[in-house]
Amino acid sequence: MPNANTAAANKQELLQQLQDLLPVGAVLSEPEDLRPYECDGLSAYTRLPLAVVLPESVTQIQHILRLCTRLGVPVVARGAGTGLSGGALPHEHGLLLSLAKFNRILELDPRRRLARVEPGVRNLAISQAAEPHGLYYAPDPSSQIACTIGGNVAENSGGVHCLKYGLTVHNIQQLKIVTAEGELLTLGSTALDAPGYDLPALMTGSEGMLGIIVEVTVKLLPKPERAQVVLAAFDDVARAGRAVGEIIAAGIIPAGLEMMDRLAIQAAEDFVHAGYPRDAEAILLCELDGINAEVSALILQVREILLASGATEVRSARDEAERARFWQGRKAAFPAVGRIAPDYYCMDGTIPRKRLPEVLQGISELSREYGLAVANVFHAGDGNLHPLILYDANRPGELERTEAFGARILELCVAVGGTITGEHGVGMEKIDQMCVQFQPAELEQFHAIKRAFDPHGLLNPGKAVPTLHRCAEFGAMHVHGGRLPFPELERF
Amino acid sequence: MRDHDATEQLQQRVRAAVASRTPLCITGSGSKTFYGREPVGEPLSTRAHRGIVNYEPTELVITARSGTPLVEIETTLAAQRQMLAFEPPHFGPQATLGGTIATNFSGPRRPHAGAARDFVLGCRLINGRGELLHFGGEVMKNVAGYDVSRLQCGALGTLGILLEVSLKVLPRPAREITRVLELDPAAALQHLHRWACLPLPVSASCHVDGRLYLRLEGSAEAIEAASATLGGDTLEATTLWHEIREQQHPFFADERPLWRLSLPSDTPPLSLPGQWLYEWGGSQRWLLSTAPAEDIRAAAHQAGGHATVFRRGDRQQAFQPLPATLLHYHRRLKQAFDPHGLFNPGRLYPEL
Numbered sequence: 001m002p003n004a005n006t007a008a009a010n011k012q013e014l015l016q017q018l019q020d021l022l023p024v025g026a027v028l029s030e031p032e033d034l035r036p037y038e039c040d041g042l043s044a045y046t047r048l049p050l051a052v053v054l055p056e057s058v059t060q061i062q063h064i065l066r067l068c069t070r071l072g073v074p075v076v077a078r079g080a081g082t083g084l085s086g087g088a089l090p091h092e093h094g095l096l097l098s099l100a101k102f103n104r105i106l107e108l109d110p111r112r113r114l115a116r117v118e119p120g121v122r123n124l125a126i127s128q129a130a131e132p133h134g135l136y137y138a139p140d141p142s143s144q145i146a147c148t149i150g151g152n153v154a155e156n157s158g159g160v161h162c163l164k165y166g167l168t169v170h171n172i173q174q175l176k177i178v179t180a181e182g183e184l185l186t187l188g189s190t191a192l193d194a195p196g197y198d199l200p201a202l203m204t205g206s207e208g209m210l211g212i213i214v215e216v217t218v219k220l221l222p223k224p225e226r227a228q229v230v231l232a233a234f235d236d237v238a239r240a241g242r243a244v245g246e247i248i249a250a251g252i253i254p255a256g257l258e259m260m261d262r263l264a265i266q267a268a269e270d271f272v273h274a275g276y277p278r279d280a281e282a283i284l285l286c287e288l289d290g291i292n293a294e295v296s297a298l299i300l301q302v303r304e305i306l307l308a309s310g311a312t313e314v315r316s317a318r319d320e321a322e323r324a325r326f327w328q329g330r331k332a333a334f335p336a337v338g339r340i341a342p343d344y345y346c347m348d349g350t351i352p353r354k355r356l357p358e359v360l361q362g363i364s365e366l367s368r369e370y371g372l373a374v375a376n377v378f379h380a381g382d383g384n385l386h387p388l389i390l391y392d393a394n395r396p397g398e399l400e401r402t403e404a405f406g407a408r409i410l411e412l413c414v415a416v417g418g419t420i421t422g423e424h425g426v427g428m429e430k431i432d433q434m435c436v437q438f439q440p441a442e443l444e445q446f447h448a449i450k451r452a453f454d455p456h457g458l459l460n461p462g463k464a465v466p467t468l469h470r471c472a473e474f475g476a477m478h479v480h481g482g483r484l485p486f487p488e489l490e491r492f
Numbered sequence: 493m494r495d496h497d498a499t500e501q502l503q504q505r506v507r508a509a510v511a512s513r514t515p516l517c518i519t520g521s522g523s524k525t526f527y528g529r530e531p532v533g534e535p536l537s538t539r540a541h542r543g544i545v546n547y548e549p550t551e552l553v554i555t556a557r558s559g560t561p562l563v564e565i566e567t568t569l570a571a572q573r574q575m576l577a578f579e580p581p582h583f584g585p586q587a588t589l590g591g592t593i594a595t596n597f598s599g600p601r602r603p604h605a606g607a608a609r610d611f612v613l614g615c616r617l618i619n620g621r622g623e624l625l626h627f628g629g630e631v632m633k634n635v636a637g638y639d640v641s642r643l644q645c646g647a648l649g650t651l652g653i654l655l656e657v658s659l660k661v662l663p664r665p666a667r668e669i670t671r672v673l674e675l676d677p678a679a680a681l682q683h684l685h686r687w688a689c690l691p692l693p694v695s696a697s698c699h700v701d702g703r704l705y706l707r708l709e710g711s712a713e714a715i716e717a718a719s720a721t722l723g724g725d726t727l728e729a730t731t732l733w734h735e736i737r738e739q740q741h742p743f744f745a746d747e748r749p750l751w752r753l754s755l756p757s758d759t760p761p762l763s764l765p766g767q768w769l770y771e772w773g774g775s776q777r778w779l780l781s782t783a784p785a786e787d788i789r790a791a792a793h794q795a796g797g798h799a800t801v802f803r804r805g806d807r808q809q810a811f812q813p814l815p816a817t818l819l820h821y822h823r824r825l826k827q828a829f830d831p832h833g834l835f836n837p838g839r840l841y842p843e844l
Contacts, residue, residue, distance in 0.1 A: 162633065179821070198647075210638075290691070291714050293717060383632060448828035
């Protein structure tokens with residue numbers, strides 16, 4: 001890691017050399033030009049980089065990285081900046097490398113059902129381009145109109161359809177990356193596998209720590225003949241949770257299976273008028289897709305399961321417009337909650353589904369303890385929970401209290417055998433909770449992997465994997481008298 | 493043999509090996525000893541480390557120790573009408589979970605459901621410093637830390653000794669049938685590509701001896717509708733998919749080297765001498781051939797794929813060579829896990 005003095009001494013040389021490498025206007029260093037890059041989707045953390053670069057070619061990226069390696073300058077990659085964990089937060093002595101100009105779909109091959117795209121292409125743009133061929137790209141994070149595929153790979157993004165269709169890692173076939181030392185590597189292939197280690201798997205979700213993604217080849221799937229969504233209302237959250245288990249026990253893998261609690265339902269209903277029952281304690285949205293006759297049979301089966309599980313109401317979307325509305329309410333849940341409080345903080349833990357009642361109970365107790373309301377949105381099929389903590393950043397101390405509350409929720413997730421992040425990544429935000437989830441030897445193994453690709457620690461330094469020193473400090477502050485949080489819970 | 497946790501014994505063996513710098517040859521039942529470069533080192537068996545640790549049918553997750561026989565896992569899942577959707581080949585009655593993950597071997601459903609690596613959720617392993625490590629977990633979505641678990645798939649044990657693996661499981665399909673059509677390879681590939689763009693419940697495909705076989709699975713409604721689209725005849729209760737997966741089909745009874753070519757699915761039939769069996773919609777092709785290795789490798793490479801000496805042939809050159817820069821990062825990664833080069837040295841590449 002470079003220190004402040006060497007970085008500052010290098011600044012003029014760095015800027016001069018970057019200007020020599022890149023076209024006019026591709027190097028930004030005036031504070032007002034840097035301001036738009038000060039944060040990503042987690043706006044609680046802001047920081048200005050030394051400079052922003054907007055390269056246009058892979059060769060330019062290679063030159064930039066070689067230069068940064070020579071001068072010891074950190075590099076943080078950025079796509080659309082929609083990430084929710086501060087992964088694209090700039091480094092104060094480093095370059096922010098924007099991939100905004102890499103926005104072309106290079107090749108769309110309907111025969112192989114592959115699209116080869118630059119990292120700055122938006123997620124939804126891929127499905128739109130594939131649509132005339134009856135194909136689409138399956139992972140659909142809620143931010144899909146804005147987020148880019150490079151960021152999706154860096155975070156291993158999910159979405160509402162990943163129980164059936166998988167995460168980003170299941171839907172990409174080949175990556176091109178530039179390493180910290182400026183080497184261009186092709187990982188994976190356009191066949192179903194490649195010789196050597198599974199580096200596409202290692203790279204996916206690595207949060208810009210191991211390389212800069214410069215090209216992505218994604219798989220495209222045939223659009224299902226029909227998709228239908230069923231909405232079920234419950235007067236008890238635990239009952240809704242059990243209904244999810246019943247659907248899966250019946251051998252059904254829905255295309256999407258989402259749950260929202262009362263506060264989230266009401267916020268979404270007020271915002272987009274999706275037609276949700278406002279008085280329910282929880283709703284489930286269950287989407288079934290496949291060929292027409294199969295979907296019809298599955299809907300009948302799911303209706304019966306839901307009613308037998310105690311649903312107070314079960315509705316199927318009558319037409320495509322109603323189906324879209326049901327989903328719109330879910331996809332707009334975050335902004336909807338944003339309307340009922342000055343600020344909200346979105347958490348992202350995953351838990352074994354059967355532990356849902358006790359986790360919701362725990363969250364509700366913490367909510368009282370911290371005096372902050374919570375709306376829960378849940379990818380119920382795969383156990384990924386998004387509690388949204390409502391707060392007001394203008395009230396002194398409330399952000400800090402919110403962060404402390406959020407940290408407790410994540411620790412609760414770990415305590416029941418889950419994880420601190422299902423799809424948003426660790427970034428800057430959850431770096432201390434990594435100390436709760438992993439032992440020192442595991443963190444040290446992560447650092448060894450990092451050094452294998454980035455020996456000088458220049459790519460996104462300080463994110464994703466905490467130093468053991470940081471964990472020691474966090475632990476000293478956190479574990480009072482050797483007591484772990486949630487001592488009453490069984491450990492895994 | 494009863495369930496048993498041999499973590500301590502295995503860790504002690506690794507620590508002793510680290511102290512004496514003794515290379516280890518990690519084995520399960522030995523069903524896949526034929527695969528890859530020649531095994532070297534002192535044998536270290538995982539077979540005593542066995543048993544299903546956790547199975548939650550409604551969570552769609554199973555966790556088992558690496559020495560657990562695949563048969564035991566599959567029987568347990570079948571009792572709940574679930575399965576390992578990647579349909580792993582066993583290649584022996586005692587094949588273990590550890591070997592399955594280490595080779596990433598996947599069966600006929602692979603192009604439709606995913607490979608072994610697509611179902612791995614977490615693992616416990618011993619690294620080359622003798623440390624016990626745990627990555628991932630038993631939940632479907634988990635992006636905390638690098639995906640070390642998937643990285644073990646296909647690494648042939650060169651990055652660590654697997655102790656435990658957690659896998660996503662899926663419900664068994666309600667019904668399956670096989671359709672058969674008389675077609676030459678080129679026409680079969682064309683049909684496969686046309687159908688692959690349609691939402692059909694195809695779960696396996698194979699072309700051999702002038703016939704294209706397609707397995708359909710799902711609800712009765714879905715199968716009936718798809719059968720009409722595909723044409724051909726229905727093959728009643730067939731052992732074909734099992735025979736192909738286990739390489740017990742008559743095609744595989746041969747003296748010539750058996751090559752596995754992994755290619756972009758739409759690659760036209762390659763003009764290499766020998767006999768072919770096509771799988772995975774054209775993406776996996778088995779070739780019985782005495783043609784020079786360099787010819788086979790060049791043809792696979794030119795098509796955008798790679799070729800592996802699967803059985804017989806020169807196993808010291810089992811895998812398609814890596815470009816120098818890529819090999820460089822492979823070596824550094826190997827060092828990150830196994831700094832003394834003790835685990836299955838040279839099994840994958842001489843340098844690893």
